[in-house]
Amino acid sequence: MAATVEELEKRLTALRAQWRESRRAGDKTVSARIRKELREVEEAWEAALDEEETKEGAPAAAPPRPHAEPLQPVGQPSHGAIPVREQVYQSLTVLGAPASPKLISSVYEAFFSEPLVATKLASLRRDEERSFTAQGYSRPYYICAALNHDRLTVARGLLAASVWPLERRLITPLSPRADFLRHAIGTAEQIQRLSDAGHPPTDAAWRLLRRFALTIPGAYSEDTRPDPARVLSAAHTEAAVHQAEGDRERAAAARRAREQLSDVQQLFGARELHNALRSAGGFL
16 A cells, blocks of 8 residues: 555654764764655655645636736747747746756746646746857746766756856756755745735646645644744754755756856756767657
8 A cells, every 4th residue: 555645754754863863973874865765755745746736626716916026038938928949948947956857847836927838838938048049148037957977877857947057057066955955945935025025826826835745854833824924934944954065066057067068068967868868759
């Protein structure tokens, strides 16, 4: 029988405590094993929560409301709709770190006025690369790739914004958790901006924040809704644990990338794995 959301949350809490102990003890082997198990349990928790929310039924759609952060569309919308690349950019601006199409879609649904279908993102990065290759820096931003820090190749299934520093677009062993915390911080800050501007966040926004808060120690209480300030405090506290080591890895990889890669490769990855993935029909 599959584990419940509550059982998985208890397992996550226990694993995080074990991981902190292994880090303090300097046992890298145990720490790596626990980190791998944490990722597996987090994925199982996400799937269980999706199933639970599906059974509960989606709430009635909230009426469109303006967002608090002044993100202006680039170019003219076609047929009254915001272009997909602008939708993705708005979501990434909230999140502040590379993200999957599924998360990008969830953020847009939570904070902006139109749905974003994740399947529409499959060819977006390739289109952006073709545009950049042909026209250079003719646009204010491009939807580009996150890069693996070791081989400087495309980090499969993650999108980023070209306006971010290269260091922020690099994926290191610590990135999954560090970027998760950055996503939580961006979500909490956006909810605070909306509230301060007099635009009550949607139920979808509160659900999104709850999903982040549940796996951050000290971020969540049994209240109906998570407290954005509490989430911010807890996420910043945990992020500080990872920051020094993560910053060193990213800085070293960024130096290599600037020395070895062309402008287009710094945005869209080195060609070795890029071509292999394209031949295999993978997400690029």
